[in-house]
Amino acid sequence: GYLLDWMHRGEVDVAVLYDPRMARSLRSRPLLLENLFLIGPPDAGFSTVRAVSFASLAGKRLLLPSIKHGLRIIVERCATDAG
Known part of the structure; x- marks a missing residue:
């Protein structure tokens, strides 16, 4: 970059x-070190108390930064690692 x-x-x-x-x-x-937060409507189906697994996001329409953005690269790598 x-x-x-x-x-x-x-x-x-x-x-x-x-x-x-x-x-x-x-x-x-x-x-x-920073926390990343998953943001969605109250009926999105994820806990507001504990961490969300990548597996629980399967099939969800997820808004991410552009393909070359560092944050997107990190999120995609973590999702791949999680299967």
């Missing part, structure tokens, strides 16, 4: 990325 290109060209000193595997040639450290 643009941020990694700018880093490699020396145009910026540091960048914030979702996935450090995209920057293997650079040093990365965790900046923060």
